[in-house]
Amino acid sequence: MSNKIRVATTSLAGCFGCHMSFLDIDERMLQLAQVVEFDRSPITDIEHCTNCDIGLIEGGVCNSENVHVLREFRKNCKILVAVGACAINGGLPAMRNFIPLEDCLREAYFDGIGVENAQVPNDPELPLLLDKVHPIHEVVKIDYFLPGCPPSADVFWKFLTDLIEGREPSLPYELVHYD
Amino acid sequence: MSKTITIDGQVVPFEDGQTIMDAATAAGVYIPHLCHHPEYTPHGSCKLCTVKVNGRNCSACTFPALEGQEVLNDTPDLNADRQKITQMLFVEGNHFCPSCEKTGNCQLQGLAYHLNMLDNHFPHFYATRQVDASHPEVMIDHNRCIFCTLCVRASHETDGKDVFGISGRGLNKHLIINSPSGELKDTDISIDDAAVHICPTGAILIKRTGYQIPIGQRIYDHQQIDQVSLAREHHQDEQ
Structure with a gap:
């Protein structure tokens, strides 16, 4: 059993833009890999997380599966981090909160331009949509927040190196932005 | 000899009729604010300019400067309150x-x-x-x-x-x-x-x-x- 710091990541109602931005730490990823190993993450394809030190959550909560994944992360991560605008305030997906869900589905699957064979997808494997999109701190306790759409690679780097080196994470002015 | 107040210990001169915000701005001291603008009648609604004047909370944009006031402005407690107020503004509207x-x-x-x-x-x-x-x-x-x-x-x-x-x-x-x-x-x-x-x-x-x-x-x-x-x-x- 290695004593590396275990990090899990996931995207809920997000666009994976935050994950892409994380990858923008580029060659610093090699440095990170010296002390960190990835558990559940799109990087590893591990399906469920177990005993992690840090969980990075991108995206808000828009369906029942998001709730289960978020709770799994909370249960298994000592430190849970909201990454990016959508995790923090719902972001772009939350802009559907002003439109009744039925109207959203009708627009997407019946009335939208180019729709063929109009029907609302109802395969039992598809998670049910929630009435509204929620920031993740409304569902579980969140320890840290990294704002940005997406947070820059330097935000990930500063935050993770602070944590790994035993400092209280902090972001200087230049790294705090909401867009 | 002009009248003075202190803001975070710094001596700040003022003239009669000036608010604490007016005196601070003239002296180059920033007090956070959103609803205040020096050209317009103060409104005192956003509460971000809340400062402690002789131990009591006041809106700097509406409160007159008076001789000998000891004003606290840039303190961890006041800035923590200001952060909470700003968070309330963000959740009350839809700021994407x-x-x-x-x-x-x-x-x-x-x-x-x-x-x-x-x-x-x-x-x-x-x-x-x-x-x-x-x-x-x-x-x-x-x-x-x-x-x-x-x-x-x-x-x-x-x-x-x-x-x-x-x-x-x-x-x-x-x-x-x-x-x-x-x-x-x-x-x-x-x-x-x-x-x-x-x-x-x-x-x-x-x-x-x-x-x-x-x-x-x-x-x-x-x-x-x-x-x-x-x-x-x-x-x-x-x-």
């Missing part, structure tokens, strides 16, 4: 910065950055608010209105038009447009009006002018709002 034309140049955002606000803390209201895009040149996105009333005051005091007003209370409070239809297109607002340019957020926007300044060169990309605000308002004081 990535999709707002004002991003990077927005005072609400600039202040949140200045206060190192990393999250919104409170549950979001997701209040349903409307957009008035009826006017050919000016639009209003009510989602971003923080009821600072600067447009109300600018329209009344500078433009002499009274295009805007605030109606309703509490959750029902909203900006109203002074026209028979309630729409902006039926007012006499013009693109040169002070009221069109005064909005601290992205609630009132001039059409077809968004996203012209690249990221990295916008007002709050590298400069903090304390410096920007003092440079702008200190200078206005001297005029």
Whole structure:
């Protein structure tokens, strides 16, 4: 059993833009890999997380599966981090909160331009949509927040190196932005 | 010998009739604010300029400077309160910065950055608010209105038009447009009006002018709002 710091990541109602931005730490990823190993993450394809030190959550909560994944992360991560605008305030997906869900589905699957064979997808494997999109701190306790759409690679780097080196994470002015 | 107060221990001169905010701005001391503008009658509604005057909380923009006041301004406790107030403003409206034309140049955002606000803390209201895009040149996105009333005051005091007003209370409070239809297109607002340019957020926007300044060169990309605000308002004081 290695004593590396275990990090899990996931995207809920997000666009994976935050994950892409994380990858923008580029060659610093090699440095990170010296002390960190990835558990559940799109990087590893591990399906469920177990005993992690840090969980990075991108995206808000828009369906029942998001709730289960978020709770799994909370249960298994000592430190849970909201990454990016959508995790923090719902972001772009939350802009559907002003439109009744039925109207959203009708627009997407019946009335939208180019729709063929109009029907609302109802395969039992598809998670049910929630009435509204929620920031993740409304569902579980969140320890840290990294704002940005997406947070820059330097935000990930500063935050993770602070944590790994035993400092209280902090972001200087230049790294705090909401867009 | 001029009269003085102290702000965080610094001696600040004032003249009779000046508020604590006036005296601070003239002396180059930044007190956070959103609804205050040196050209307009103070409104005292955003509460971000709350300072401790001889141990009691007061709004610096409305409270007169008086000889011997000991004012606390830039303290961890007051800034923590200011951060909470700013978070409340963010959850009460619908402030989605990535999709707002004002991003990077927005005072609400600039202040949140200045206060190192990393999250919104409170549950979001997701209040349903409307957009008035009826006017050919000016639009209003009510989602971003923080009821600072600067447009109300600018329209009344500078433009002499009274295009805007605030109606309703509490959750029902909203900006109203002074026209028979309630729409902006039926007012006499013009693109040169002070009221069109005064909005601290992205609630009132001039059409077809968004996203012209690249990221990295916008007002709050590298400069903090304390410096920007003092440079702008200190200078206005001297005029």
